[in-house]
Amino acid sequence: MIEEKVKIPQATSKRLPLYYRFLQNLTNAGKKRVSSSELSELMKIDAATIRRDFSHFGALGRKGYGYDVQYLVNFFRQTLDQDEVTDVALVGVGSLGNAFLKYNFHKNHNTRIVLAFDPKAPVEGHIISGIPVFPPSMLKEKMLEFNIELVLLTVPAQVAQEVTDKVVKTGIKGILNFTPVRLAAPENVRVHTIDLSVELQTLIYFIKNDVKDSHM
Template structure:
């Protein structure tokens, strides 16, 4: 993201890619303008939250008119640096990692996995889903060669911190962590953790409480 996103709340920043995706859908459907209420219905986000998020960027719309769809698509594309592709490395090619390799990120946005690492790979590397996979011994060499600053981490929990320490030393700036480990990193490195088991438990909790509320 460019500098403007650094001045807005983190919760708003996390919603920006969602706004961009849904606005693209509206644009692809030929819609010229959209209201916060229409966005709210499509995204299941409160309209007041949408207006508040947009207000951080100045006057993006006009009262009584709504928002110009193509203008917002262009605005969020620039804000999210969608015109510049970001190369990503995948660390760990187990079941989840293999699924990531098979998913073509670049068809939907500007992120693409260009290399991966797995202990089962030989020193010469191998190819999976069209992506080269190397042994972790080549981590530093390949990360620097490809100029990688962002990685997806899907390794076993017992080695997650060790691998993270190596990535920090190499100069990686961002880690999308799919392990349940709360990684320790310096302030110069940003980590986003997605614990699938926690997300599932949270979903189950809300479903059960929705049922209880409906029975009251």
């Protein structure tokens, strides 16, 4: 986990998992050292931005040498708590929720779905893709039993806030929201929203404007 005393910008924090992933790929390829310009070319992030991001953590590299790849991998693994797996609950087993259950994250990340909830599940629960699924009536009991602090929310938009109100009462710390609703939650619960329709519309906008710019 990133310590609170390390004051780094939110934009930098969001890039840290990307750095870790690309550095792991370099390690697997046998790369021993890398420059910010090489990372820039690989990641399509400005080299100055990379150097600025890394500078928040002190001297990670040496002038004229670049960065030691294995050192950076170890550093970001510790910074991101990659060796500690976080258990996650999924609320809403529709098409997207089912896809998450089949994929599960622990294969490639330090998170794993261990519990899910869906109105169609029986009271005694059933298993989907190896994950126990229970009805919403069992939410509080099971969330506390599994000691869940992070939730993936993939419910219909019309019930998103209602479900959020219920899950925050279990003492969770974060919600990754895949609904288009802007959720209201207590200050001690961090909510990150991924609105797929907005992301798609944004991509279409940029593509169309790229075409316009190419004809100017």
